[in-house]
Ligand code: SF4
């Protein structure tokens with residue numbers, strides 16, 4: 001991590017100094033333990049604020065759509081896949097973007113940390129050799145990194161950037177794709193329809209319609225979201241209407257079919273801890289099975305809805 | 313000051329439940345929230361704070377204001393004012409203070425909101441002091457404190473197996489009637505004092521120069537930089553105990569419908585979109601500026617106090633870790649020696 005941080009800083013500094021780009025989008029140290037935060041660097045000497053860590057959980061592709069300036073982005077596997085889809089959808093001009101690819105070892109799920117600590121407050125954390133040391137007021141615990149990674153990271157088939165101009169660090173081994181439809185402990189496909197319904201209703205009864213999920217998604221960029229449309233009003237504005245909370249997510253996920261790279265950014269953004277990954281992982285799996293299409297892995301392959309239908 | 317054994321809490325709440333709607337912290341998913349409880353055992357009082365503030369009990373995420381029905385000869389209206397008696401147990405001092413701020417908006421000189429106010433007048437607030445403030449808490453920087461009784465009817469101080477109960481108002485006292493609680497002796501008072509002394513908010517936010525900056529920095533380039541990583545969601549405002557913006561819509565089908573008030577957020581583009589298509593706050597910069605200005609300048613200009621109680625919820629909820637403490641610091645520092 002430390003070497004990657006150094007390499008990112010150097011690369012960013014050079015790109016800005018040589019005026020190859022006007023802006024570098026990356027991550028800086030966050031204000032909470034195990035948290036990094038998106039940052040925008042414009043001056044060469046500010047490149048020292050860039051870091052790489054296990055809290056670089058946001059999908060930075062969300063900041064790259066329709067930008068006027070020439071810029072660089074620090075992209076892990078999932079960011080790079082979203083970038084590929086956004087290029088295909090004419091939201092990113094490839095000529096104006098320098099992709100600094102970083103192979104990803106997975107990001108830490110702070111919700112898993114909190115569950116493990118069962119109410120004790122995390123004040124400090126350190127990751128070393130596959131171990132995470134968690135410290136609080138009167139405790140100290142060491143946990144395997146593997147136990148704390150996001151479910152979407154544990155099963156990520158493309159942790160290495162698929163598209164880049166500069167690659168920093170060594171590629172990491174990809175995980176098996178077979179467990180993709182199992183979002184962590186929830187075995188979605190094993191559930192009967194009534195159980196699926198009950199599960200979604202229970203999860204989305206907590207939804208407050210803050211739309212953080214939508215805003216965090218690089219692929220959610222409709223000029224007017226159907227959820228905001230008032231003529232006609234497709235769904236109730238009330239988050240106490242659980243049926244419509246489910247309807248909102250169902251439509252959102254269907255709108256993302258063939259475009260969603262299952263990065264988990266929506267799931268991580270949700271302040272209520274609602275399991276959205278269960279929906280995106282099932283949908284991406286279905287798209288693979290039905291259309292043989294995996295979003296984000298190739299610039300050439302046409303998206304399912306744009307490709308001619310084969311009738312054989 | 314009285315003493316209540318922790319094992320009496322359940323029976324006390326069970327005694328209240330027939331007479332009041334009782335709300336208490338319960339665990340929902342990974343977080344705590346205030347919910348109406350049907351039995352005293354459901355209340356969890358060893359919690360840090362709820363993800364959604366208890367403001368939603370008095371100012372719900374969504375509420376019917378009135379319903380209507382078109383009939384031959386006219387329209388029939390039914391008003392939906394909630395007159396039930398409520399008790400909220402386990403309110404943290406920062407959230408108690410937030411009700412005093414909401415009062416200024418919903419019970420002001422120019423406008424009195426019957427929906428909020430009726431609930432407010434019928435609600436008794438039972439506070440719970442914070443033995444161990446979280447690292448994100450900064451109530452002491454906003455003239456609050458982990459054991460402040462401001463805005464509460466009763467305040468519980470956790471001293472181990474017992475709560476020391478500070479009776480703040482008559483309404484609070486009534487809640488305890490029939491319990492025949494003993495008066496706290498020297499020892500219990502000593503224990504409470506020790507607990508209060510050891511509860512420190514480690515985060516201090518210097519608000520000294522902020523208002524001076526906000527009075528003059530409306531056009532400062534800093535806003536574009538501060539807002540750059542903001543996604544424009546409502547995670548911060550919907551989890552904030554003092555945010556109070558709303559939108560009113562009709563939900564109707566056929567000949568009947570209801571007028572409904574829903575929470576709304578200044579961070580959404582739609583919030584200020586005019587019917588003409590013009591939007592006075594066209595980008596994230598203006599919207600982010602509005603959120604900060606409203607809390608730390610406009611509210612001060614209008615009501616003489618800051619609309620933030622330092623609960624830290626927005627820090628924990630923001631999907632990009634846009635930390636309000638750092639925002640305050642950066643704005644104040646950008647002032648340099650101009651002050
Ligand atoms: S829907 Fe969620 S998982 Fe899919 S691309 Fe968008 S943010 Fe990522």
Ligand code: SF4
Pocket residue numbers: 206207208209210211212213214269270271272273274
């Ligand atoms: S982020 Fe979570 S709470 Fe917010 S709208 Fe999405 S699902 Fe609902």
Ligand code: SF4
Pocket residue numbers: 548551552553554555607619620621622623624625626627636
């Ligand atoms: S602005 Fe943030 S810290 Fe202040 S009261 Fe609102 S949620 Fe709490």
Ligand code: SF4
Pocket residue numbers: 212541542543544545546547548549579629630631632633634
């Ligand atoms: S929660 Fe964070 S990203 Fe969302 S609107 Fe607030 S500051 Fe912006």
